Amino acid sequence: MRAMPIIFKTMTIEPNSVVTLTYKLHTVEDGKRTFVEEAGKDNPLDFLYGVGMMLPKFEENIAGLAAGDTTDFELAAEDAYGEVNEQAIASLPIDMFRESGIPAVGQILPLQDNQGNQFRGKVTEVSPEVVVVDLNHPMAGQNLHFSIEVLSVREATPDELAHGHSHGPDGSHDH
Numbered sequence: 001m002r003a004m005p006i007i008f009k010t011m012t013i014e015p016n017s018v019v020t021l022t023y024k025l026h027t028v029e030d031g032k033r034t035f036v037e038e039a040g041k042d043n044p045l046d047f048l049y050g051v052g053m054m055l056p057k058f059e060e061n062i063a064g065l066a067a068g069d070t071t072d073f074e075l076a077a078e079d080a081y082g083e084v085n086e087q088a089i090a091s092l093p094i095d096m097f098r099e100s101g102i103p104a105v106g107q108i109l110p111l112q113d114n115q116g117n118q119f120r121g122k123v124t125e126v127s128p129e130v131v132v133v134d135l136n137h138p139m140a141g142q143n144l145h146f147s148i149e150v151l152s153v154r155e156a157t158p159d160e161l162a163h164g165h166s167h168g169p170d171g172s173h174d175h
Contacts, residue, residue, distance in 0.1 A: 010066045011153045015050030016161060019062070020151045020169045028074060028143040036139075044151055048166045055080060058146070065150045074145045081137040088135040090121070097131060109133060 013019055022044050026033035039045045047053050049062075057079040065071060077083055094102065103109055107123045111133070121133035152169060160167050 011155065012064050012066045013049055013062050013150070013153050014064070016156045017049050018046065018152075018154050018156050018160065018166045018169070019049050020044050020046045020153075021062070022149045022151065024147040026145040027139065028145050033145055036144075041151065044169070046166050046169050048156055048160055048164065051164055053165065061146075062148065062150070065153075067150055067152045070147075070149045072145070072147045074143055076143055077141050080142065080144045081139045082141075084136050084141040089124070090133050090135060091130040092133055094127070094129055094131060102126060103131060111135075 011017065022038070022040055024038040025036045027036055028034075049059060055075065057075050061073040061075075062071065097103060103123045103126065105123050105126055109121050109123060110118065111121050112118050119135065121135045122138065123131055124134050125132035157167065
C-alpha cells in the first residue's frame with residue numbers, strides 16, 4: 001500500500017477570517033512619501049476581514065494573501081478617506097466655548113450632533129465670533145501607501161462572528 005502525501009492547506013484571506021498583519025503607512029503627494037504610522041510585530045493589526053472594519057480597497061488589495069505574504073499598494077484619496085469636502089467645515093459660535101474654554105488652532109474637539117452621533121473635528125481658525133472646525137477625516141484628500149506583511153490568517157470563531165470583530169490573534173481575548 002502506498003502512503004498518501006499529507007497536504008496542508010494554507011488559509012488565505014477571505015470573508016470571515018481573522019487577519020493579523022504588520023503595516024507601514026505613508027501619505028503620497030507628488031510621488032513623495034511621508035511616514036504616518038506603523039504596526040510592527042510587537043503590536044500588529046488584528047481584524048475580522050470582510051465585515052466593513054477596514055477600507056474596502058484595503059481589503060481588496062490583501063484578499064487571497066496568506067501568512068508570510070508581503071505586498072505594497074497605494075490607495076487614491078477617493079478609495080481611502082475621500083476627497084476634502086468643503087461642506088464639512090463648520091463655523092461654530094464662539095459662545096459655545098465660553099464655559100469650556102476657547103480651543104486652540106490644531107486642537108481636536110469631541111463633538112456630538114442632534115442625533116447623539118459622536119465625531120471629532122479639528123480647529124482650523126479662531127476669531128472673536130467663531131471657531132472654525134474641519135470635520136473631514138484627517139487623511140481626507142490624501143493618497144495612502146501601505147507596505148504589509150501578513151503574519152497569520154485563521155478562521156473566525158463563532159463568538160467573533162457574532163460580535164463582528166476579532167478577539168485577538170488566537171481568538172481568546174475577552175471583553
